[in-house]
Amino acid sequence: MSQSPVSSDEFDIARQEDSDYRRRLRELNQRLRHNGTLSGHERNCAFLNLQGTDFATVSAVSGFDFDDDARGLAVVDWDGDGDLDLWTTSRTGPRLRFLRNELTDNHHFLLLRLEGVRCNRDAIGAKVIVAIADRPNEKLMKSLRAGEGFLSQGSKWLHFGLGDSDNIKSVTVLWPDGSRQSFSNLAADGRYRIVQDQPEAIRIDAAGEFPRIQQLPQTQTKDIQAARIPLLHRIPVPNLPIQSLNSDPQGGTIVPGSSGPQLINLVATWCPACREEMAIWSQHHEGLKATGLDIHCIIVDEMIDSPTSPTADDATLAAFPTHRATAELSQRLQDVHQIPFTPHVAMPVPTSFLVDATGHLAVIYRGPVAVDTLLEDIAKLALNETEWQLETKVHPGRWNQVPSEPDFLTLARELVNRGAYLDAVEYTTRFEDKFARSNEFSKLLTWLADSLIQQNPTVAVAEYRRALRMNPNDVTAMNNFAWQLATDPRTEVRDGDLAVQLAEKAARLTKLEDYGVLDTLGAAYASIKNFKRATAAAKRGITLAEAQGADPALIGRMQSRLKRYREASQNSDNR
Numbered sequence: 001m002s003q004s005p006v007s008s009d010e011f012d013i014a015r016q017e018d019s020d021y022r023r024r025l026r027e028l029n030q031r032l033r034h035n036g037t038l039s040g041h042e043r044n045c046a047f048l049n050l051q052g053t054d055f056a057t058v059s060a061v062s063g064f065d066f067d068d069d070a071r072g073l074a075v076v077d078w079d080g081d082g083d084l085d086l087w088t089t090s091r092t093g094p095r096l097r098f099l100r101n102e103l104t105d106n107h108h109f110l111l112l113r114l115e116g117v118r119c120n121r122d123a124i125g126a127k128v129i130v131a132i133a134d135r136p137n138e139k140l141m142k143s144l145r146a147g148e149g150f151l152s153q154g155s156k157w158l159h160f161g162l163g164d165s166d167n168i169k170s171v172t173v174l175w176p177d178g179s180r181q182s183f184s185n186l187a188a189d190g191r192y193r194i195v196q197d198q199p200e201a202i203r204i205d206a207a208g209e210f211p212r213i214q215q216l217p218q219t220q221t222k223d224i225q226a227a228r229i230p231l232l233h234r235i236p237v238p239n240l241p242i243q244s245l246n247s248d249p250q251g252g253t254i255v256p257g258s259s260g261p262q263l264i265n266l267v268a269t270w271c272p273a274c275r276e277e278m279a280i281w282s283q284h285h286e287g288l289k290a291t292g293l294d295i296h297c298i299i300v301d302e303m304i305d306s307p308t309s310p311t312a313d314d315a316t317l318a319a320f321p322t323h324r325a326t327a328e329l330s331q332r333l334q335d336v337h338q339i340p341f342t343p344h345v346a347m348p349v350p351t352s353f354l355v356d357a358t359g360h361l362a363v364i365y366r367g368p369v370a371v372d373t374l375l376e377d378i379a380k381l382a383l384n385e386t387e388w389q390l391e392t393k394v395h396p397g398r399w400n401q402v403p404s405e406p407d408f409l410t411l412a413r414e415l416v417n418r419g420a421y422l423d424a425v426e427y428t429t430r431f432e433d434k435f436a437r438s439n440e441f442s443k444l445l446t447w448l449a450d451s452l453i454q455q456n457p458t459v460a461v462a463e464y465r466r467a468l469r470m471n472p473n474d475v476t477a478m479n480n481f482a483w484q485l486a487t488d489p490r491t492e493v494r495d496g497d498l499a500v501q502l503a504e505k506a507a508r509l510t511k512l513e514d515y516g517v518l519d520t521l522g523a524a525y526a527s528i529k530n531f532k533r534a535t536a537a538a539k540r541g542i543t544l545a546e547a548q549g550a551d552p553a554l555i556g557r558m559q560s561r562l563k564r565y566r567e568a569s570q571n572s573d574n575r
Helices: 007-012 020-033 272-281 283-289 312-317 327-338 370-381 385-391 409-417 421-430 441-452 457-470 475-487 496-509 515-527 531-548 553-574
Strands: 047-049 056-059 070-076 085-090 095-101 109-116 127-132 135-143 158-163 168-174 179-185 189-196 227-234 241-243 251-255 261-267 294-299 322-325 351-355 358-365
Touching: 007 020, 007 109, 085 327, 109 127, 109 312, 127 158, 127 496, 135 158, 158 312, 227 385, 241 327, 283 370, 322 327, 327 351, 327 409, 351 370, 358 370, 409 421, 409 441, 421 457, 441 457, 441 475, 457 475, 475 496, 475 515, 496 515, 515 531, 531 553
Parallel strands: 109 189, 261 294, 294 322
Antiparallel strands: 047 056, 070 085, 085 095, 109 158, 127 135, 127 168, 168 179, 227 358, 241 251, 241 322, 261 351, 351 358
């Protein structure tokens, strides 16, 4: 939290993919994905004031010491019995807890609701002092605030615990505008509304005002492997490389959605549930085939700890095409499988993926799936977006806010990370409309082009152009493309005029304050033999780089280029 941006300049920096803030945020999310905790598994704490400056822990005896990754806390007399109850929120489930105060003592209380007239209506900032008749040396004081703790706000009723005392001597209100009022006729165990400038407090009957909550036993959620997971937002699936069971080195590729709806089923030869599932599906082969479903059985024995290895004989596992999994296929499906989950979740066997005719994953089945369930889900693939949202609800009710799409670009990033550059090009092209919704898409395409420029310059140039089509003002894309156009010796890449055009635009957008862009601008001018402008751009870039503490090695390379520009300029003048 201490690294969160607070100023507009810090926000501009934090939005950049390579900023320290984004890097630390990714590290934090990675920790949470691997079941880390932000609270260090410290249990919730509660402390009891001992009528003075000392406190004693009552965390365990009060029942408050849950091992939650807790966040917010709201304090309110929810059930109207005069004592304070608690609402808590957590990052982990249960996200919301209600803790009702069930102490059976006979202590007294006073509840006050303030209303400002010559100050803000909610009287935020007011102070209330309560004097007790039989405790002349003690006063109770509270301030009315709009928030308490982390992202929390309790009731605007001010609660005063009176203990054994039931005789209130006076109540004094210091209003936010500086005025003062005193009241001497308030009774213990009462609820009062105090309006600024009105001489009397108004007593309020609590009957029927507070909602009641039915008490239910807390049940522990079972940790089960088997689950049907319909996806609110369908996930674009990349191509899946496979091998035949006879270890054909050529292998093949499953193109999601290419043959209509598909079911990708991961099984192991030693898994009884897998064999049983395949046997049942095989019995209903004609019915499944009639739906247009294309089933691919993928044997993953070599991808997990397995006592056996698949052979050509295992092709009889099902009446469907059967393949051997590649390491890359397993990783891609694990990446896709991970999208709906925050913590890392391993895939059991069997695991099946129902892909629609457009190549988007619609349902994940963890464990065996019944044929009837499969047939029902296949029929639902054609539902419109609103109808599909209703089908994917886990609990009854209606959406208050439909969750936003997850970051599907993660899947493309993982392809680039693993060096599957051409597959990343195909994947981002096939689902370009979906990826184009992300502000980071052009940066990914630039990264992809940078990775391809040496081995496949033609495709790299096309990806640079696509990045700029996605975001014509992406300075990184302009700068990197201009550098290649200006410095690459290959004729199919080099284009000095376009390099100058892009570098000049990047320099304007960065107000001539980015030394990397100025370095590229110098190279672009040099590529069209305008060495005077190249020298000027390089000199300004070096000055900025030195002032901003850039890498000395980079500054050295910039100085070498400046020297060449000057020499070329002098030679040009002498001719």
